[in-house]
Amino acid sequence: MKKLLLVSGLVLGLSACSTPQEPQLTVAPQPVISSVPVAQNKALVIESRDLRTAQFVAVVDNGRKNVQPIQSTSNVRIVLEDALTRQLNSQGFRVVADSKGKLRIDVLDALVKVEHSVFSHDMTTNVQIQLVAETSENKFVKRYTGKSTSEGASSASVEDMEIALNSLLEAVLQDIARDAQLTTFMSENF
Template sequence: MRKLVLAASIALLTACSAPQQEQINFTPRAELSNSNIVNGSSFTLTSKDVRSAQYVALVDSGRSNIEPIHSKQNVRITLENALLEQFQSQGFRSSVNSENAIVVEVQELLVSVKHSVMENEMDARLVLEITAETPQGKLVKTYTGTAERTGALSASNDEIQLVLNDVSNLVLREVANDRELQSYMQERF
């Protein structure tokens, strides 16, 4: 029994001292409105992350070694907070018991990185589905953002982080400027 406890302790200590996977900062910036389109219309905001994997980048160094990189922040919560800030800047008010609802679904968020010693190629993609639902019906919209970037030498985590946040900001801007979504929420919320 004593040997078993000792072996388990050694295994646990070894796991704790193993190198941690690298992580990058996911900090999308909300696109804030300068003027209200409504005055205090309420809604309930929920979100879900339906991605098959939780990493935000895959780095292929070409030596049969593909390394996933995760975000330091929770992707779903970070995007939900940015969208909440955007809607509030337009005059909407978040409530826990509103009959109006916005559901945000994160369907895809990934930066694919292929690099060698001499160059790198990054392809980023974010797909968000936003459902605005009222007792009178619902509007479902899908927003897709893509970005490509090439550079000399290997891609650093800072460069991957920049592309990830840029593609996220692009989609948030598209949501903020979507006249159809604004009109739907303005008329029905």
Template sequence: MKKAIIALSALFLAACSAPSDPQLDIKPVASSNAHQIVENIKLTLDSSDLRTAQYVAVIDNGRQNVQPIHAKQNLRVTLEDALSTQLKNQGFIVTVDSDNTLRLDIIEALVSVQHSLMSNEIKTQVKLQITAETPRGKFVKTYNGVSEKSGSMSADNQDIEQVLNDLLNAVLDKIAVDEELQTYIKGNF
């Protein structure tokens, strides 16, 4: 009986120390093209994650084995932080009590990976929506990003992280240099 308890205890401890599911390190950064467009205009930044599933990657190895992978960080918070830095570089003061609001909605952020031992194909889609709202009106625009990459050998987590981070950065760059959004903000904030 003692041997059975010891064996079960060892098995339980081994299960507790087993590695957890892999997660991706997603770290988008503010656009380097974010130049000053206003001077000390206050706005409130808000964000929401409208994705139906919270994973950021799906890996299909071709053997009817599909594995979802989540981000280490909260994607909404990470993107909001990058956009906040970007807005500050553009001359805004991000505060909690402004009549001017800018909302970031994450509609899609997903990497689809199909790979085998000898090849991989990575397809990435990002869709973010920006809503600029003042007491005088509202401006809504969707920013899309799509990328495809293929290579030899199987894809690893670093490849997937790089592809998603690069695409998120490209979409943030589109937001930073969007003349329609800048015109609306300059005229209404």
């Protein structure tokens, strides 16, 4: 009986070691928290859609037709909706379940592309988010984009890709926070 337990434990231990874990990126951009509210408790509903053609957040090309897609540990749409909600709350807007003012977040692109060669890597990150602010009478649509590139002497790690994507998402959130046209539209129409 002891030998059977030992063998089964050994087999389970070896099978756990043989199944490789696919790498995943943690997408967690920090919102821009405003110290001075610009809106006077204006209520709005936030909705979001993920319109990306593929749901992975990184693609690593090691050459020789060896391309590896990498998923996110969490839903990118939900993460961005949460970050923008916290950002708008700090600006004095109030996110509610029902309101005449609606803000929709369309995630159009959020991708890190890495090309590895023998001794280096090139990394290109793209983010594109469209915001649609609307009431029954008025509509405001604007796209916020960001692109960054970097090179390195060794292969890019998962952490390098996370930093690249989260930094660019934070830059886009900063553009949204500073957009006077958007803030004015929501303040006047919501």
